[in-house]
Structure formats: C-alpha cells, structure tokens
Amino acid sequence: MLEVLKRSLEICPIVQRGEYSYFIHPITDGVPLVEPNLLRDVACALFKALDLKDVNKIVVSEAMGIHIGTVLSLMTDIPYTIVRKREYKLPGEVIIGQTTGYSKGTLYLNSVYEGDRIAFIDDVISTGGTIRALLPAIESTGAEVADLCFVINRGNPDIGRAYKSLVTIDVDKDGVHVLDSYF
Numbered sequence: 805m806l807e808v809l810k811r812s813l814e815i816c817p818i819v820q821r822g823e824y825s826y827f828i829h830p831i832t833d834g835v836p837l838v839e840p841n842l843l844r845d846v847a848c849a850l851f852k853a854l855d856l857k858d859v860n861k862i863v864v865s866e867a868m869g870i871h872i873g874t875v876l877s878l879m880t881d882i883p884y885t886i887v888r889k890r891e892y893k894l895p896g897e898v899i900i901g902q903t904t905g906y907s908k909g910t911l912y913l914n915s916v917y918e919g920d921r922i923a924f925i926d927d928v929i930s931t932g933g934t935i936r937a938l939l940p941a942i943e944s945t946g947a948e949v950a951d952l953c954f955v956i957n958r959g960n961p962d963i964g965r966a967y968k969s970l971v972t973i974d975v976d977k978d979g980v981h982v983l984d985s986y987f
C-alpha cells in the first residue's frame with residue numbers, strides 16, 4: 805500500500821515560486837495525469853488510516869481536496885462538503901482567512917452543524933496555515949473534528965493537535981524525497 809503514491813512523488817516535477825520549491829503532482833494539482841491506480845492507492849489508504857467511527861460528514865477544501873473527498877465518500881457512503889473559495893451568504897456560513905506558503909485568501913465553510921462528527925481530509929499540508937484556520941472555524945459551528953488526514957505532509961507543521969498523513973516528504977530544487985509513510 806502507498807507504493808504507487810510514493811513512486812509518483814519521487815518522479816514529479818518541481819517549479820520555483822520565488823524561494824518556494826513547488827512540487828507538481830496529480831493529487832495536489834490534477835496534473836500530470838491522474839491515474840486510476842494512484843487514486844485507488846490513496847483512497848484505500850485514507851479509508852484504512854482514518855478512524856471513521858460515528859463520522860457523519862467529510863470536510864475537504866477547494867480545489868484539490870475534492871477528488872479525494874469524492875472517492876472516500878463513494879467508498880464509505882459518508883457525504884462531504886467542500887470549503888470553498890467563493891462566498892454563498894447562506895445562513896451559518898463561516899468566513900475563514902487562509903494563509904499558505906505562497907498565497908493568501910478567504911475560504912467559506914457551509915453545511916457543518918452542531919453535533920456533526922467530521923473527518924477532515926486534504927491533499928497536502930505544508931505550513932499548516934490552512935488547517936490552523938479551518939479547525940476553529942469548523943469547531944465554531946459546534947461540530948467535532950473526529951479525525952484528520954493529509955495525503956502528503958511537507959514540513960510537518962504543528963497545528964495544535966495530532967493529525968495523520970499518508971506520506972511525509974521533503975522538497976528541494978532536485979525533487980521530492982519521501983521521508984516516511986503511514987503504511
């Protein structure tokens with residue numbers, strides 16, 4: 805398990821965004837091509853790694869949490885909501901400031917309510933800025949984040965609580981180096 809993910813990371817291209825070495829990978833970018841066997845590898849590992857007991861909703865973030873949220877939802881029959889970069893002004897919408905290693909923006913959380921037990925998944929964690937902003941926003945609704953798992957962990961940031969990652973990587977100008985994996 806995770807051999808397909810690890811191999812795909814070791815061969816993925818890097819581009820410089822200023823000082824930031826940005827890896828380009830099917831799970832985090834949708835390019836190069838998203839191969840079905842990679843999606844299956846990731847979906848099965850997420851399903852095995854996450855504690856989904858009594859979880860009634862999956863939360864993912866736009867854009868690249870969406871394909872992994874879709875496959876996990878299909879496997880588990882648990883519905884999911886997407887934290888969007890667009891405002892809807894629906895009742896209960898939570899507005900969240902997002903800062904990553906290379907961008908700043910605003911996110912909008914909908915469809916999470918008091919009493920929900922949430923599994924949060926995302927394609928990558930890097931500075932942890934996004935999830936540090938998202939966790940209190942989800943909890944402000946009265947929901948509980950039961951478990952959270954990132955497919956790729958680059959940087960291993962402290963987010964104030966335990967979290968899971970399928971693979972931990974280091975990135976430099978030469979490429980991606982896989983340091984650790986959950987399975």
Ligand SMILES: O=P(O)(O)OC[C@H]1O[C@H](OP(=O)(O)OP(=O)(O)O)[C@H](O)[C@@H]1O
Pocket residue numbers: 832865866867868869903904905907926927928929930931932933934935
């Ligand atoms: O730990 P952080 O430094 O906050 O980085 C992680 C965030 O970066 C990526 O999203 P991005 O904002 O690039 O949006 P995208 O999914 O639309 O590419 C990823 O999906 C996370 O949400």
Ligand SMILES: Nc1nc2[nH]cnc2c(=O)[nH]1
Pocket residue numbers: 825826827828829832833904905928929930931958975
């Ligand atoms: N694709 C991609 N997404 C990221 N999100 C945070 N860092 C990165 C990165 O280096 N590559």
